[in-house]
Amino acid sequence: MPDAPLAERPFQHDRVLGLWLGLCCLTIFAMVVLGGVTRLTGSGLSMVEWEPILGVLPPLSEVEWQEAFDKYRQYPEYKLKNTGMDLTGFKEIFWLEYFHRLLGRGIGALFGLPFLYFLARRRIDPALTPRLLGLFVLGGLQGLMGWYMVQSGMVDDPHVSQYRLTAHLLLAIFIYSWMLWLVMDLLRGRNRIRMSGGWVTGGYTLVGLVLLTIASGGFVAGLRAGFTFNTFPMMNGQWLPDGLMLMEPVWRNFFENIITVQFNHRVLAMSVGTIILLFWGFARFSTDSSVVRRSLDLMLAALLLQITLGISTLLLAVPIPLAAAHQAGAVLLLSAVLNAAHQLRRPDAFAAEPA
Secondary structure (H helix, E strand, C coil), X not given: CCCCCCCCCCCCCHHXXXXXHHHHHHHHHHHHHHHHHHHHXXXXXXXXXXXXXXXXXXXXXXXXXXXXXXXXXXXXXXXXXXXXXCHHHHHHHXXXXXXXXXXXXXXXXXXXXXXXXXXXXXXXXXXXXXXXHHHHHHHHHHHHHHHHHHHCCCCCCCCCXXXXXHHXXXXXXXXXXXXXHHHHHHHHCHHHCCCCCHHHHHHHHHHHHHHHHHHHHHHHHHHCHXXXXXXCCCECCECCCCCCCCCCCHHHHHHHCHHHHHHHHHHHHHHHHHHHXXXXXXXXXXXXXXXXXXXXXXXXHHHHHHHHHHHHHHXXXXXXXXXXXXXXXXXXXXXXXXXXXXXXXXXXXXXXXXX
């Protein structure tokens, strides 16, 4: 994320490190999308044990599959939602969660092993080392957060907490964003970065607004709020639907009231979309840099795609492929906004800054 330049001159191994971290970013992107699919298919609670080492191997025989299924049947999701599910049905949801966890372990290896190698060979700029260590620690915490989230659905109510789900999502998004920012620093030459200016501040603000919208989407997902009020732009014929503020105390409505949560996500999405559109218009026609213009155009394209996916997902009552594409679109939009914010820091981005 936005921070001080790592060095005045590019470190000699910056390009290699940038490509390595770029590959890590792609796998995290896939992880976020696959996590959305496991949530949409109800697969996230199928693995009732957390075994970071032994859990690498799935059941390898019918006896082991039956043992895993018997453990699953002891928990509320089977008793209250999937009563009567057979072993074949259990395997379908198990494999999705298994691959989700396996990809998480793969990301840890893809990041951790090269990091140790580059560190041992002194190919990492000393100023970059603590940031990479920070990413490594956050990755470990993300695994713990995932299990903490899953545990919330193994008690009386077979639904994970929307608070824990959103925290799990945001931590993944933060790791992705920080890593992508480092990739752009490394590949674009850190000696060309400036740190101030009105347009730069505006770019950072857009990043924050998109993150806020993604957070609100996490609560929509956690409460399954997208399955209600499948009309647009009004909610079942009302601009302000009944029941917006029924809960006490008032703050609970913003996180636990399905009506309010969906309403807030709609308002945030359209408001942030409008702000991005206005920023694109003012910034694009204030710069002579073709590189900056392309980054702004890419941001606009990602915004239009995401709005289309969001409205379509809502109107069609959250079909899994479209909902997964909507989650992927959120990460793509964030990536495009981060890219634009990074390009706005170029010394040649603007001849003059706005007041």
